Structures are given as C-alpha cells and as structure tokens.
Amino acid sequence: MHENLQVLADQLAADLGRSVLIEDLSRLLAASALLGVVDQSRKDSILMRRPDDSVKPLHRRHRIDDAREPVLVAADEELGTLARWCIPLRTDVLHGFIWLIDEPPLSPDELEHARSAGARALEVLTRRRQHEARTGRLLDELLTAEEPARQEAAAALLEHGPLADDPPFTLTVVRAGRGDDLAAGDLESVGARLRERMPPAAMVSAVGDGHLVAVLTTTGTANSGASVEGTLADALRDGTPNLVVGTGAPAPTLAAVPEQLANARYAALVAASAPEFGGGAAWEQLGSWTLLQHVDHTEAGVERLCRGAGVLLDPRNEMYRETIETYLGTCGDARETALRLHIHRTTLYWRLNRAEQLLGRSLGDANVRIDLQLALRLGALLPR
Incomplete structure (x- = not known):
C-alpha cells in the first residue's frame, strides 16, 4: 500500500514540478522529493513523519476536515507557511489529504490532474481501511472466541492477513502508563503509529476494555538483537506520552496466541509500575514479578x-x-x-x-x- 502511494506521490510531483505529501489523519503516508519552493512546515512534516501540529489551527479555519472539494489554504506570514492546496480524500468518511504548495500557482488543468491523483490515492486508502477492518475483526475473534471459532480465525488470518505461517508468534500489548487512559481517538492514533513502525508481517488491533492495543508479530521479523517490547517502547516515546509495552511468551501456533494475552497484559502492567523496565517488559524476563501475577491484587x-x-x-x-x-x-x-x-x-x-x-x-x-x-x-x- 505504502509503495503504491509513494509511486503516486513521486509521479504527481514530477508532473507538477512541486513536492507532494499524502497523509491520513495522523501520519505521513508518502512524500516526494522536495521539488520547487517549500516552507519549514513541509520539512517538519517529512522529518516527523506526521502532520505538523503548528498549522492545525490554520487548517481548522479553512474547515479542511469537512471539505469535499480542493481547498486553497492561504499563506500565513506569522506561521511562515506558503499557500497550499489541500485535496481531501473522502468517501462517506475522511481518509486523508494530498497537499501541494501553490507556488507557482496551479493552473486549472494542473489542479484537475491533482484531483485525479487524489481519486487513485483514495482507492488505495479505502482498500487499506477495508483490509485493516477485516484483519482487526479476525484478530479480535482469535483473541476472544472459543474453539473451533479460534482455529477458524487463525486459519483466515494466515490466509488473508499479513502473517506468514512462520512460528513462533509473539503477542504484544500496548497500554497507557499508570494514572492515564487512552481515549478512543488516541487508540486510532497509537494504532496508526504502530502499523508504521512494525514490520510488514504484523497486525494491530484495539482489544479489551478500550485502552489496549494488541500487536501480533512473528518473532522472526524483529530486528536482530532488539526485543519487540524495547523497540516499540522506544518508537512510541515520540508520540502519545506515557505508553508502556508488554509481550507474552512465544506461541508455537497462531491459534495458541490467545493463551498469552493475560501474560502480555501482566507484563505491560509491570512495565507501567516498575521503572527499571524502561516502559517495556517481556513476560519471560519478569523474574520474581511473575510470582505476583495470580495473587490477590488488593x-x-x-x-x-x-x-x-x-x-x-x-x-x-x-x-x-x-x-x-x-x-x-x-x-x-x-x-x-x-x-x-x-x-x-x-x-x-x-x-x-x-x-x-x-x-x-x-x-x-x-x-x-x-x-x-x-x-x-x-x-x-x-x-x-
């Protein structure tokens, strides 16, 4: 999906002689080379891999979240931003935007060309959302259903999801730290960042009581020498603050993964409670903390x-x-x-x-x- 959007962004940038950004509601999906005139906001978005927060009030004034047609966002001298076109990527819901700096100003034909590119980008984003919704439902079923539904969900995930049948599998839980909760909007944002940072063979879905995100990944896709929980804990520190990560023990089959959900939740609780774990804990490495998992927590x-x-x-x-x-x-x-x-x-x-x-x-x-x-x-x- 990302590769298709990148090709689209590069081609549109070459056609129009200016840099192109494609974003969903929380992250940067594709960015062309910095062609033509750019401002600091454009550079910051590329470096941070997400929309520039400093220009959000400007965007709200132009009501881009409600737009169905291209919107010309005026230059803002105070913010140091150039005028730019926002092309909304929308079906019945808003999926994202294409951004093009209007310097030199786009001709009507060029704007129409950008709209056509937006339609192609929307097709890609729609397919992604449909795929994520399907795999999310299957992952929820895998984690919560009884047999034989669990086996059926595991088989469907291996057939239609991103995971290969390459055990062992690792279940990772991401939750808010002590004293915090993840709001519904934060869940979507955290999930998007996890998908961006996880290897291709991974699935992300909200599960449980509304403040947990479960990540399913094969251990073979983890970076050599780096733990899954440590890698994710580090990656998440630049976004929503006070997030912690816990992983269960490796599971020999995908159908056995749900047995590790309680262990992954407990590892995340320990990571939230014990500073020595640095925000990320693996159940198999909890040591004497495992003695307390099943005692009365009162x-x-x-x-x-x-x-x-x-x-x-x-x-x-x-x-x-x-x-x-x-x-x-x-x-x-x-x-x-x-x-x-x-x-x-x-x-x-x-x-x-x-x-x-x-x-x-x-x-x-x-x-x-x-x-x-x-x-x-x-x-x-x-x-x-």
Whole structure:
C-alpha cells in the first residue's frame, strides 16, 4: 500500500514540478522529493513523519476536515507557511489529504490532474481501511472466541492477513502508563503509529476494555538483537506520552496466541509500575514479578504477603516506603542506599528505625525482608 502511494506521490510531483505529501489523519503516508519552493512546515512534516501540529489551527479555519472539494489554504506570514492546496480524500468518511504548495500557482488543468491523483490515492486508502477492518475483526475473534471459532480465525488470518505461517508468534500489548487512559481517538492514533513502525508481517488491533492495543508479530521479523517490547517502547516515546509495552511468551501456533494475552497484559502492567523496565517488559524476563501475577491484587493481598506492609501504602508514608524499597534493592547496603536517596546515613538509619516501628517488624530478619520486598512489589501493581 505504502509503495503504491509513494509511486503516486513521486509521479504527481514530477508532473507538477512541486513536492507532494499524502497523509491520513495522523501520519505521513508518502512524500516526494522536495521539488520547487517549500516552507519549514513541509520539512517538519517529512522529518516527523506526521502532520505538523503548528498549522492545525490554520487548517481548522479553512474547515479542511469537512471539505469535499480542493481547498486553497492561504499563506500565513506569522506561521511562515506558503499557500497550499489541500485535496481531501473522502468517501462517506475522511481518509486523508494530498497537499501541494501553490507556488507557482496551479493552473486549472494542473489542479484537475491533482484531483485525479487524489481519486487513485483514495482507492488505495479505502482498500487499506477495508483490509485493516477485516484483519482487526479476525484478530479480535482469535483473541476472544472459543474453539473451533479460534482455529477458524487463525486459519483466515494466515490466509488473508499479513502473517506468514512462520512460528513462533509473539503477542504484544500496548497500554497507557499508570494514572492515564487512552481515549478512543488516541487508540486510532497509537494504532496508526504502530502499523508504521512494525514490520510488514504484523497486525494491530484495539482489544479489551478500550485502552489496549494488541500487536501480533512473528518473532522472526524483529530486528536482530532488539526485543519487540524495547523497540516499540522506544518508537512510541515520540508520540502519545506515557505508553508502556508488554509481550507474552512465544506461541508455537497462531491459534495458541490467545493463551498469552493475560501474560502480555501482566507484563505491560509491570512495565507501567516498575521503572527499571524502561516502559517495556517481556513476560519471560519478569523474574520474581511473575510470582505476583495470580495473587490477590488488593491491599489485603499485600498484608497476606507481609503482615504490617499495608501501612506503607498510605501516601503519608511514601518516604518510608521509598526508603525501604531502595534499602532492600541494594541488599541492605546502607552506604549505597544513602547515596541513591541523596541523604546522610544518620538520616537513613532514622528512617529505617521509624519504618520498623510502623511495620511492627524487624528488618534484621531475612524472612521479613523477602516478604516485605514481594509485598511492596505487589503494592506497586495496585490500581491508583
């Protein structure tokens, strides 16, 4: 699809002697070489691979989202933008735009030629949306249906979707970080960015409770030496903030992928809760965090793991919780703990003594330390 749009953009640019951009509602789909006169907004869109946010108020004033015919967007001296033609790509819904800088001004014949190119681009975008809708429905069915519907969905995806029957398969979940939710509009935007950054053999679909995006990919398509979750976590940092990624264990068949959905969700939760994972976690590499996947994720569950630990979940005791977490994370090394917390060791000992009083437990007991570290990890996973 992208290759067809790129050829179309290059040909139109050559015919009209000016650069051409083709965008959908959230990303740049194709860009010709910078022919003729260009402005900074055009350069920024190409570099960022998405529409330039700074010119959106200008576009709203020209009502391009409602347009059905080409719209001439006037130059704006304050924004430093040149006049440009916007050709909407629309059926019953808006799919995107073709943009051409109007310097020198387009003749009526040239504008009609651009409209014809827009009709061809619309055909490509319509086919893409139909294909994505079909594969999205099949992926939803694969992840939620019972047998034999699950097997049928897997077979249909291998026949009609982008995936080859080349196991193992990896299920990746993208969700908002702690304290955030993805609105419906954000889901579409995140999904579009994922499709742009994923290899061709991948599928993306919104699943679950409205704030998760599931990505299905064969492990063989991942970049050598780079984890799927790490690659996606890095790629998403330049868009919607505070997104985290979790992957399940590799599945031997496509039909077995749904068994990893819970694991991928849990890995994403850990990635959102534990800064050491850097926003991306693989279920197979969670270590002792996997011990907490199926315990009761409540304050009562925290208390069952370590009597008295629930008091440290009180926001008023955050300082003591942070101190103990750091202390346990350094295996009880007071010097290193004080360095990490940027406090004097005398202050550290006072805090630890006060924490023991709150807990009613001695940190000198190895079993208490083990129980407390697990309890505090569980506390980090609780809803906030």
